[in-house]
Each structure stands twice: as structure tokens, then as C-alpha cells.
Amino acid sequence: MSGRMGGAFGTRSRRSAPALRRDARPQDLRNRLSAYAALMLFVLLVLLGRLWVLQVVRGEEYAREAQSNHLKEREIPAPRGSIYDAEGQRLAEVRASFDLVIQPRDVDATPVGDRQPRRRSSVPGADGGGGAEDDGAAGLLGGPLLDDLWTIEERTDILTLSERLAPLLDDSTVDEVLERWDEARKTSRHRQLVLAPDVSFEELERVLANRPRLPGISVASRHRRSYSDPELFAHLLGYQREVRTDDLKRLRSKYKDTDHGEDWYESGDLIGKFGIEAGWEEWLRGTDGAYWVQVDALGRQLGRSADPNQPGAEYFRSIAHFLDTEVIPEVPGHDLHLTVRSDLQRLGYDLLGEQSGSVVMLEVNTGRVLSLVNAPSFDPAIFARRLPPHTWNALQNDPQRPMVDKSLTGIYPPGSTWKMLVAAAVLGSETWTKDTSVVCKGGHRIGRRTWHCWKRSGHGKVDLDGALKGSCDTYFYRAGLAMGIDEVAHYASMFGMGKPTGIGINSESGALNPTTAWKKRRYGSGSRGVWTPGDTASAVIGQGATLATPIQLAVMTAALANGGLVYRPLIVDRVVAADGRVVHREDPQVKSQVDLAPEHFDAIREGMFSVVNEVGGTARRQRLPELAFAGKTGTAQVVALGASNAKEHRDHAWFVAFAPYEDPEVAITVLVENGEHGSTAAAPIARKMFELYFKERMAEAKEAGLRIGAPAEDE
Amino acid sequence: MGDAGNIEVRTGGRHWDWPMLLTTMALLVIGLATLAAATAAPIGDEISARVVKQALFMGVGLVVMVVFAFVDARVFEQVAYVVYGVVLVLLLAVLLFAPEVNGSQRWLPLGGFRLQPSELAKIALVLAAARWFSTRPREDGWGLKELVQPAAMFLLPMAALTFMEPDLGTTLFLCFIFAGISFVVGLRWRTMAILVVIGTIAAPLAYQFVLTDYQRGRVDTLFAPEQAPKGKGYQAIQGRWAIGSGEVWGKGWRQGTQGRLKFLPEQHTDFIFSVYAEERGFVGSMVLLFLYFGQMLLGLLVAWNARDRFSSLLAAGIVTVLFCHVCINLGGVLGLLPITGVTLPLLSYGGSSILTTLVGIGMLLSVSMRRMGSERL
Incomplete structure (x- = not known):
């Protein structure tokens, strides 16, 4: 070798x-x-x-991408404004609540058609050793590392995620979670989507404990409403619901060119849907702020500013300026101070009790609403979550219609409360004077039919005062026929009848102030559309076609009391910013003035005074020794006479009143559905409301032996 | 051997190949530091247990490397076929006894340590092919016809067994090694051209008919990672953002947000370069590439100066293994090739990879020490 x-x-x-x-x-x-x-x-x-x-x-570009990877914008939810009553008592405030959210980019979408149960992918440490089979990704890339807690959780698809999430929640199914996902994705593919709203602390704990199995899911805190007395103010304050997809598009375009910007509302946001929450939404809603946090690949939040123990502290210091400057403070919503007094509201609600009805009280010289009671009521909290269909159906089918704001949208035949308007017309048109008298023999014959007075025995000879006091139908049949329905409608219109009062919430109704023209429009120019004397007879006693809402009658009563000023009813007194500054004040606003001589007002008011204070007055039993007030009862037929006496066919009971008689301050409308008689069902409620409103002064008056608001000649 | 001393004989017998040793040590240090960054928890300064484990492997590997360096290359030559046979048996044992993990069999559990025979297969193929070719010089180079015999003897058995695991990555890797050695022994340029043409035609067909959906996805991802930013392209995109965001100077050791915050899958194994590139930037990446290619060129120099054909081919074969590892890994991480499960030598976490790499370098050192004129010990 x-x-x-x-x-x-x-x-x-x-x-x-x-x-x-x-x-x-x-x-x-x-x-x-x-x-x-x-x-x-x-x-x-x-x-x-x-x-x-x-x-x-391309370094800079990728640096930006990497930054957006681990720096996440986090919303600072702006608290919605609180709502206070006239005495500063808080009726609505915000409470902290938690939603489970996900960024669309952090999860695979499952095609809708692909929703059959499929093999779960394995989760290190969660399924034990059994579920090690998966798609082989780890195989090609090296051995599986079951002991590695920091290896990125296998990203999963929304179906798997829902299947893991739903069992941790109290009452959500996989389908519900998926439905929310689908719905939310329609509006935004980039913002975080709410998978489960308003979870309880127990649910939250379970979810956090299972976090490694729920890649992508994070917790967002959000403000939600809490009402101090939900049922008492349900119709007035209303409620919020999650903004709907189609609404969102409308809101986007609505705010696009305003200061709020088109992203003022985002998927998952709450929006007022009823009552003041809806009507005053723009004031109440704040503007969310934002800050930046550092997160890891699982979405775990690591910190929001430079902290020496924080990952990438060096790097973080280099971007600290960015984190500091990029904090967008939230702008809280404005607080509302209402004109409504809780004590009056509570009393009205309690007095109605089990009955269905409305109590509207307002200041006659400002139009400020003191109570706006609807009964029965509902719990607005049911709208905070997905409403089960049976709950919704039960509310919809309840004959007492608890969901309806009867004060503003309930249209009823006003019955005899309409008679003041007829009186105003007959005096104003100078058809009659207040001394013109009519003999009531229990009815009036028109053609071949007799129109009965409610008192079949007749009132005998009555002038205006007597007619109002005894609510004599015959007098008003004759008065109405003497001047024609259009004259009545003209005056009724001046008092605000037939159109909304402008209170500004709950799409209030205009009801109906019928005229001959109306009938022609409604029924055509043939014989069916011809106004008949019989129509007039019905209309003048607040039956037939005539319809009114409780708030309209309250505004009318106030106008009678104050000498003809028709105020727009106000429910909000002022809007206060978070810093205490008053940014808006609702000033009394006279919508129109009734063109009627003062002496005619006096005549009508005298008649209303007699109703309560004179012998023979229909509300004589409600007379208060310390307070002189004036009113008018009404009993409105629900169906034609002679029908069954079933509860839902009984007459509606009305009472309208103002107090004190001299220098009036407040007006009230009480409606008790199927209460039968205004004098017994409605008038006592009004009297008790006055007793509360005038409590101190009445006590003083009793001490001094005086009567508040009594007319001079009454002594 | 007095008559030999007159030509190119260096005095003193053994020469440590210090440049080779230093580049290796530098890569090991970088590897350990990068692993410490890649396995660091998002919060805190703790060193992961993996770093300790890897350091242990490196220590053992260095000892093994030195031992191999002292072994005469003739010993490697003598045992080449035996080693080849043993590894073939191990590969067979894998198919028969290894537990199935993620749908394939790769690991032989050997009491606390998992052996991956496919790593050994790379070295065994180099040894066997080097020995076979060393005694068969062909003046007129190698054509396809002549290559059938060695391919059938050495490449085919191993390729078939790894393909059955299935471990397509290793199968292809073995083909590359064989091709590399064939190139060095004189594969004809014309044959190479034919192979390239066949490959160009075969690739789309293989894509369509041979690859699984999963593997196809990897290829698709290469060409359009943005199509599936969170699906199959997730790794590619996150890796690209990590590397790119390092920019010129890098974010600093353990300051890489992509790596530290675990946006990179497999960041301590196959994607460890993206952690390094994020934290060290273009400048650091350049240094690392110079180290790798410097080491490989030094390996070629060892082959150049080797005292006999076997040693030369052994050295060239080992360089080929390193070269394939570096090219396939970096090509995948940098988005030039599909992402496959090929480790980055001396940086990626894993005992088998570290040990086989250091064994290979030990053999390079052995050849280097006995280079021309210094073969008399």
C-alpha cells in the first residue's frame, strides 16, 4: 500500500x-x-x-404587518348617558358586562353548506392522549410537541369553535353561536364579532379556564343598561337591542358625513329601540375610544405600555410614542334629566294596579310631563338577550297589550271628554251662548232613530254648565247638529286633536278628528262617504269615528286650563354632558294657540268645575275640601250597546282634570280600559294624583282652613 | 513513507482544521442563542428547558465530532457498507415497529430517546455511495445508463423505505444527495440537461397525480400565500413578516415580537431562521449565511485536498447533505421553495439533527486532518 x-x-x-x-x-x-x-x-x-x-x-411594510399582528386596537367602550327623573333620581345607568368576541381573521370560516359534524382536530393537553390524529401538518414539520404550552394552538374553524364554546355557556346552542357569526360577518369581515353577548361571571370563568381550547376568542367588556325600576318606566325609557344588519347600513350612510363618522355604529353595538332610549339615542350614545395592547398569538393580552418585564421591552420602548399618542379617549354619552317625577309615576302605576290603562300628567304652563304611566308593563331586560319566540308571542297576544305605549299610541274613543271641544266650538262659532239651554228628555230624535242620552230619564233643562256637569248627551247632540261636524273639528284641531302632540318618542299616534272631508276620503264620494247627522251625534259625544290618545287629551285639558296655549309635551328637561355642562335645554314650546275668547274658556272651565264640585256633577264624589279642581268624566263604548258584558267589552273609563281651578298648574288624563265609568274608575286616580302633587300645600290649606284655587264666588 | 515527504507534506502529522472548527462553534453558539429566543415565553427572562437539552445534545455531539475526527477515514471506508446495511435494517424496523404518529412512522423509541433512522440514512447513503464510486473512476463521466447500478444498489432501497413511512421529504432529500455525489464524480452535463428536462416535465404531473392534497397546498402556498393568510399560508406569511420586520439591524435578541409572541409555528425547529432574521436583521442574516456557506466551501476545500477519492467523495457528500438542508430550509422559510420539514443544521432544535450534523462535521475534520501529504500518522 x-x-x-x-x-x-x-x-x-x-x-x-x-x-x-x-x-x-x-x-x-x-x-x-x-x-x-x-x-x-x-x-x-x-x-x-x-x-x-x-x-x-420591503422591510418597512412587513414591520407594519408584524406590528398589526401583535398590537391590537382595543375598544374603550363609551358609557351611555344616564337618565334621571325630575328630582335627580337615577332611572337608568350603565353596568359592566362581558361579551365573547372573535376577530374574523383568527378563525377559519366554515362554508354554510359544510355544516355536518366532522372530526375534531386534536387539542394538545385538552383531549388527553386520545385525540392525536390530525391533518398531518405537524408530521411534515417535525414531531408533535405535546408538552409545549407555548406552541401556537392549532387554529380552528368556527364550527369546531362553536362546538367547544356552546357547552360552556348557560343557554346558547351551537346553532345560535353560528347564527350570530353568520349574521355579524355580513356587516364586517374585519372587526371583532360578538359570539356570545352578556355572559355571566360563571360563564366567563368557564370560558377563561378553557381558553387554550378556544383559539381566537377574547373577552370584551361592554356597558349595558340597568334600570332602577324597569317595569315602571318601561314604555317611557324603552330599551336597547343589538343593532340589526340592515339598520347598520342605514346608520352608516346617515353618519357618514357627520362628526361621528360612518363607524359610529358597528356590528354588535346596542342601539335604543324604544322609548327615550330610541328617541334620544344620539344624545345618550357616546363615542367609543381605543387603545393598543400587545397580544400573543393566542390573543392573550400582555400589556398596554412599556413595562420592564414585558416581552420585547426594548422594541416596545421604541414604539411607546405610538402607543401613547394612539390612545383615543372615549366620549361618554350625555345624561338626560327628565321632567317626569318618579313618585307621581309610581302612584299612577300603583293606582292602575292590575287594570290596563294610562295616567298622563303635565304642567299646564310648560307642557312638561310629570307622569306617563302605562299599565300593565313589561321587563325591558328580556330584550337584552335573544328573545325566545314564546316569550315574544305571549307578550304580543296578551289582551292587555303590555308592550304598547297606550299613552302615546293607544287610540281610543274619548267619550264625554270630547264635550269640552264641542262646547268650545259652539261658543266660539257663536252658534250658541253659554246660557242657551236645551231640554233633555233622555234623547234626541234624528230622522227615524232616537239618539239616547246616557241618562234615559233625561236631564231636564240644561245650559252649558249643566250639560257639562251632568254630561248631558242631548245638549251636545243638538249643539253639534246646530253647527255641523266641521265646526267642531275645527276647534278640536286647534286643541291639537287629530295630530301627534310632538312628544318625540314611540311614534305617537295622531288618532282621528273626523270631518266630512275625512269621511269622503275614507269611504269615497258615494253615499257611503256622506257625513250624516247620526255621524255628528256619535262624534260629538266622543264616539263613532272620533279617536284620541291620552296624551292628546292631557294637552287639550292643559290648553283649557291655561287659556288656549297648546304646548308640545316635554319629557326631557335638559341634557348634561359628562363634565356637568348643560348642553341642551328643552324650553316650553307653544305649538299653537286656540282662537277662543277668554270668557268662553271661563264658561267651559266653570262647567268642568261643576263636574267635580257641584251637586249633580258626575265626579262630585272626588271633590277635595282643600283643593278646588275641575274635570270631566268620560265613558267610552268599546262595542255597540247591548253586547255582552264580558270584561273586554266593558266601556273604557276616562277622566281629564286640571288643578287648581284658579291659576291651574297641572292637568291630568286617566284612562282605565274596560273600567266602565269614568266617575268611579278613572276620577279617583286623578284625585289621588292631585293629592300627592299638592300634598304640602293641601296640608297647609287644611291648617289655615283655606281651599287652594277656589273661585271667588264659591266662598 | 520517507519518499513521500518531499511533496506537499505538512510537518507534524495532524492538523486541526481550525476554520472549519470555528465556523462550527460559531453556528452552535448562534444556534443556542436563537433557540433561547425562540423558546422564550412572552413574559420573563427564563431560559427554556429546551435550551438546556439542546446544549446537552451539542456537548455530546461535540464529543462525538472529536472522536470521529480522530478516526481515520479508511475506517469509514471499511465500515461504509456495514453502516449502510444497519441503517437499512433500522429503516425496515421503523416500518415494522414504530408507532404511527400523525399518519406516518418515523421514530424508533429507544428507551427515552427517539431515534429517527431517516437522519442516519443521509450519512449512510453518503458513506456507501462514496465507497462505491471511489473505486470506479470513469474518464468519460457518468451517464444515466451507468448510474442505474449504483442507484439501484444504494438509493432505491432507502428511498423506497422512507417513501413507505411515508416521509416524502426524506425520500427527495436522499435523491438530492445521490445526485450531488453523482455530480461530483462526473455526471455528464448532457445527462444533467436531460434530467432537468425530465424534472421540468415531471413536476407538474407529480403535483397533479402524486402529491396529496396537503402537499399540494404547500406548493400553492408558495406561489400565493396571501390566498390563505390564516390557513395553509399562515406559516409562510407569518414567517415572511417576521423576517421582513427585522429590517436592516433587527429588533434585538429576544425582542422579536413575531417569535417571542409565538406567531411563528415551528419557530424553534424548521422556522428558527425567521426568529433569527427578525432579531438580527439583514446584517445578522448575512453573517449567518456567510458562516453556513463558508463552512460548506471549507468542506469543498477538504474534498479538494483530500488524500484519496473516498475521502474526497465523503467530504463532498457531507457538504451536499449540509447544502441540501440549508437550501431547502432557507428556501422554504424565505418563500422560494415549498415549506417542507427540513431542519436548519445546528440551529434547529432536535437531538437527531444536531448529532448527525456534528458526526458529519467530525468526518469532514477527519478527512481534513489527513489531507494530502499528511496521511502518515
Whole structure:
């Protein structure tokens, strides 16, 4: 061996003989080794070139992407404004609540058609050792690392995620979670989507304990409403619901060119849907702020500012300026101070009790609403979550219609409360004077039919005062026929009848103030559309076509009390910003003025005074020795006479009143559905409301032996 | 061997190949530091247990490397076929006994340590092919016809067994090694051209008919990672953002947000370069590439100066293994090749990878120590 080697070294000819010997020097390989080195240098250049492109040419772009990866915008939810009553008592405030949310980019969407149960992918540590099979990704990339807590959780699809999430929630099914996902994705593919709203602390604990199994899911805190007395103010304050997809589009375009910007509302936001929450939404709603946090790949939040123990502290310091400047403070919503007094509201609600009805009380010289009671009521909290269909149906089918704001949208025949308007018309049109008298023999014959007075025995000879006091139908039949329905409607219209009062919430109704023109419009120009004397007879006693809402009658009563000023009813007194500044004040607003001589007002008011205070007055039993007030009862037929006496067919009971008689301050409308008689069902409620409102003064008056608001000649 | 001393004989017998040793040590240090960054929890300064484990492997590997360096290359030559046979048996044992993990069998559990015979297969193929080719120099180079025999003897059995695991990545890897050695022994340029043409035609067909959906996805991802930013393209995109966001100077050791906050899957194994590039930037990446390619070029120099054909081919073969690892890994991480499960030598976490790499370098050192003129010990 050594000899051969020696020979090889000795002969310097490398290409000839030694080339065939096994341990000849490998010079014949050198060409190829050079070529190999050249190939390597070429590959090195390619790799360096690629690095140059990635890190130098496009480095900034990728740095931005990497930044958006671990720096997440977090919303600072703006608290919605609180709502206070007239005495500063808080009726609505915000409470902290938690939603489970997900960023669409953090989960795979499952095609809708692909929703059959499928094999779950394995979860390290969660399924135990059993679920190790998966799609082989880990296989190609190296061995599985079951002990590694920090390896990124296998990203999963929304179906798997829902299947894991739903059992942790108290009352959500997989389908519900998926439904929310589908719905929310329609509006935004980038913002976080709410998978489960308003979870309880117990649910939250379970979810957090299972966090490694729920990649992508995070917890967002959100303000939600809490009402101090939900049922008492349900119709007035209303409620919020999650904004609907189609509403969202409308809101986007609505706020696009305003200061709020088109993203003022986002998927999952709450929006007022009823009552003041809806009507005053723009004032109440705040503007969410934002800050930035650092998160890891699982969405775990690591910190929001430079902290020496924080990952990437060096790097973080370099972006600290960004984190500081990029905090957008939230703008809280405005507080509302209402004109409504809780004590009056509570009393009205309690007095109605089990009955269905409405109590509206307002200040006659400002139009400020003191109570706006609807009974029965409902719990607005049911709208905070997905409403089960049976709950909804039960509310919808309840004959007492608890969901309806009867004060503003309930349209009822006003019955005898309409008679003041007829009186105003008959005096104002100078058809009659207040002393014109009519003999009531229990009815009035029109053609071949007799229109009965409610008092079949008749009232005898009555003038205006007597007619109002005894609510004589005959007098008003004759008055109405004497001037025609259009004259009545003209005056009723001046008092605000037939159109909404402008209170501004709950799409209030305008009800109906019928005219001959109306009937023609409604029934055509044929004989069916001709206004008949019988129509007039019905209309003037607040039956037939005539319809009114409780709030309209309250505004009318106030106008009678104050000498003809029709105020727009106000429910909000002022809007106060978070810093205490009053940003808006609702000033009394006279919508219109009734064109009627003061002496005619006096005549009508005298009649209303007699109703309560004179012998023969229909509400004589409600007379208060310390407070002189005036009112009018009403009993409105629900169905034609002679029908069954079933509860839902009984007459509606009305009472409208103002107090004190002299220098009136407040007006009230009480409606008790199926209460039968205004004098017994409605009037006592009004009287008790006055007793509360005038409590101190009545006590003083009793002490002094005086009567508040009593007319001079009454002494 | 006095008559040999007159030509290119270095005095003193053994020479440590210090440049090779230093680049290796530098890569090991970088590897450990990068692993510490890649396995660091988002909060805190603790060193992961994996770093300790890896350091242990490196220590063992260095000892093994030195031992191999002292072994004469002739010993490698003598045992080459035996090693090849043993590894073939191990590969067979994998198919018969290894537990199935993620749908394939790769690991032989050997009492606390899991052996991956496919790593050994790379070295075994180099040894066997080097020995076979070393005694068969061909003046006129190698054509396809001539290559059928060695391919059938050495490549085919191993390729078939790894393909059955299935471990397509290793199968392809073995093909590359064989091709590399064939190139060095004189694969004809014309044959190479034919192979390239066949490959160009076969690739789309293989894509369509041979690859599984999963593997197809990997290829698709290469060309359009943005199509599936969170699906199959997730890794590619996150890796790209990590590397790119390092910009020129990097974010600093353990300051890489992509790595530290675990946005990179497999960041301590196959994607460890993206952690390094994020924290060290273009400048640091350049240094690392120079180290790798410097080491490989030094390896080629060892082959150049080797005292015999076997040693030369052994050195070239080992360089080929390193070269394939670096190219396939970096190509995948940088978005030039599909992402496959190929480790980055000396940086990626994993005992098998570290040990086999250091064994290979040990053999390079052995060859280097006995280079031309210094073969007399």
C-alpha cells in the first residue's frame, strides 16, 4: 500500500495511470468541486438577494404587518348617558358586562353548506392522549410537541369553535353561536364579532379556564343598561337591542358625513329601540375610544405600555410614542334629566294596579310631563338577550297589550271628554251662548232613530254648565247638529286633536278628528262617504269615528286650563354632558294657540268645575275640601250597546282634570280600559294624583282652613 | 513513507482544521442563542428547558465530532457498507415497529430517546455511495445508463423505505444527495440537461397525480400565500413578516415580537431562521449565511485536498447533505421553495439533527486532518 501511494506521489502525472487506483489522489474530482463551489456561491447570492428584498426593500411594510399582528386596537367602550327623573333620581345607568368576541381573521370560516359534524382536530393537553390524529401538518414539520404550552394552538374553524364554546355557556346552542357569526360577518369581515353577548361571571370563568381550547376568542367588556325600576318606566325609557344588519347600513350612510363618522355604529353595538332610549339615542350614545395592547398569538393580552418585564421591552420602548399618542379617549354619552317625577309615576302605576290603562300628567304652563304611566308593563331586560319566540308571542297576544305605549299610541274613543271641544266650538262659532239651554228628555230624535242620552230619564233643562256637569248627551247632540261636524273639528284641531302632540318618542299616534272631508276620503264620494247627522251625534259625544290618545287629551285639558296655549309635551328637561355642562335645554314650546275668547274658556272651565264640585256633577264624589279642581268624566263604548258584558267589552273609563281651578298648574288624563265609568274608575286616580302633587300645600290649606284655587264666588 | 515527504507534506502529522472548527462553534453558539429566543415565553427572562437539552445534545455531539475526527477515514471506508446495511435494517424496523404518529412512522423509541433512522440514512447513503464510486473512476463521466447500478444498489432501497413511512421529504432529500455525489464524480452535463428536462416535465404531473392534497397546498402556498393568510399560508406569511420586520439591524435578541409572541409555528425547529432574521436583521442574516456557506466551501476545500477519492467523495457528500438542508430550509422559510420539514443544521432544535450534523462535521475534520501529504500518522 505504501509503495503504491509513494508511486502516486512520485509520478506527478495525475491523469494517467494513478487515476485508476482506488486511493489515487482525487484530482479528477476537482473540476466538479469547482463547479460545485460556483453553484454554492450562486445559491448564496440568490438567498442574499431574497433577504435583501424581504428585509431591506420591503422591510418597512412587513414591520407594519408584524406590528398589526401583535398590537391590537382595543375598544374603550363609551358609557351611555344616564337618565334621571325630575328630582335627580337615577332611572337608568350603565353596568359592566362581558361579551365573547372573535376577530374574523383568527378563525377559519366554515362554508354554510359544510355544516355536518366532522372530526375534531386534536387539542394538545385538552383531549388527553386520545385525540392525536390530525391533518398531518405537524408530521411534515417535525414531531408533535405535546408538552409545549407555548406552541401556537392549532387554529380552528368556527364550527369546531362553536362546538367547544356552546357547552360552556348557560343557554346558547351551537346553532345560535353560528347564527350570530353568520349574521355579524355580513356587516364586517374585519372587526371583532360578538359570539356570545352578556355572559355571566360563571360563564366567563368557564370560558377563561378553557381558553387554550378556544383559539381566537377574547373577552370584551361592554356597558349595558340597568334600570332602577324597569317595569315602571318601561314604555317611557324603552330599551336597547343589538343593532340589526340592515339598520347598520342605514346608520352608516346617515353618519357618514357627520362628526361621528360612518363607524359610529358597528356590528354588535346596542342601539335604543324604544322609548327615550330610541328617541334620544344620539344624545345618550357616546363615542367609543381605543387603545393598543400587545397580544400573543393566542390573543392573550400582555400589556398596554412599556413595562420592564414585558416581552420585547426594548422594541416596545421604541414604539411607546405610538402607543401613547394612539390612545383615543372615549366620549361618554350625555345624561338626560327628565321632567317626569318618579313618585307621581309610581302612584299612577300603583293606582292602575292590575287594570290596563294610562295616567298622563303635565304642567299646564310648560307642557312638561310629570307622569306617563302605562299599565300593565313589561321587563325591558328580556330584550337584552335573544328573545325566545314564546316569550315574544305571549307578550304580543296578551289582551292587555303590555308592550304598547297606550299613552302615546293607544287610540281610543274619548267619550264625554270630547264635550269640552264641542262646547268650545259652539261658543266660539257663536252658534250658541253659554246660557242657551236645551231640554233633555233622555234623547234626541234624528230622522227615524232616537239618539239616547246616557241618562234615559233625561236631564231636564240644561245650559252649558249643566250639560257639562251632568254630561248631558242631548245638549251636545243638538249643539253639534246646530253647527255641523266641521265646526267642531275645527276647534278640536286647534286643541291639537287629530295630530301627534310632538312628544318625540314611540311614534305617537295622531288618532282621528273626523270631518266630512275625512269621511269622503275614507269611504269615497258615494253615499257611503256622506257625513250624516247620526255621524255628528256619535262624534260629538266622543264616539263613532272620533279617536284620541291620552296624551292628546292631557294637552287639550292643559290648553283649557291655561287659556288656549297648546304646548308640545316635554319629557326631557335638559341634557348634561359628562363634565356637568348643560348642553341642551328643552324650553316650553307653544305649538299653537286656540282662537277662543277668554270668557268662553271661563264658561267651559266653570262647567268642568261643576263636574267635580257641584251637586249633580258626575265626579262630585272626588271633590277635595282643600283643593278646588275641575274635570270631566268620560265613558267610552268599546262595542255597540247591548253586547255582552264580558270584561273586554266593558266601556273604557276616562277622566281629564286640571288643578287648581284658579291659576291651574297641572292637568291630568286617566284612562282605565274596560273600567266602565269614568266617575268611579278613572276620577279617583286623578284625585289621588292631585293629592300627592299638592300634598304640602293641601296640608297647609287644611291648617289655615283655606281651599287652594277656589273661585271667588264659591266662598 | 520517507519518499513521500518531499511533496506537499505538512510537518507534524495532524492538523486541526481550525476554520472549519470555528465556523462550527460559531453556528452552535448562534444556534443556542436563537433557540433561547425562540423558546422564550412572552413574559420573563427564563431560559427554556429546551435550551438546556439542546446544549446537552451539542456537548455530546461535540464529543462525538472529536472522536470521529480522530478516526481515520479508511475506517469509514471499511465500515461504509456495514453502516449502510444497519441503517437499512433500522429503516425496515421503523416500518415494522414504530408507532404511527400523525399518519406516518418515523421514530424508533429507544428507551427515552427517539431515534429517527431517516437522519442516519443521509450519512449512510453518503458513506456507501462514496465507497462505491471511489473505486470506479470513469474518464468519460457518468451517464444515466451507468448510474442505474449504483442507484439501484444504494438509493432505491432507502428511498423506497422512507417513501413507505411515508416521509416524502426524506425520500427527495436522499435523491438530492445521490445526485450531488453523482455530480461530483462526473455526471455528464448532457445527462444533467436531460434530467432537468425530465424534472421540468415531471413536476407538474407529480403535483397533479402524486402529491396529496396537503402537499399540494404547500406548493400553492408558495406561489400565493396571501390566498390563505390564516390557513395553509399562515406559516409562510407569518414567517415572511417576521423576517421582513427585522429590517436592516433587527429588533434585538429576544425582542422579536413575531417569535417571542409565538406567531411563528415551528419557530424553534424548521422556522428558527425567521426568529433569527427578525432579531438580527439583514446584517445578522448575512453573517449567518456567510458562516453556513463558508463552512460548506471549507468542506469543498477538504474534498479538494483530500488524500484519496473516498475521502474526497465523503467530504463532498457531507457538504451536499449540509447544502441540501440549508437550501431547502432557507428556501422554504424565505418563500422560494415549498415549506417542507427540513431542519436548519445546528440551529434547529432536535437531538437527531444536531448529532448527525456534528458526526458529519467530525468526518469532514477527519478527512481534513489527513489531507494530502499528511496521511502518515
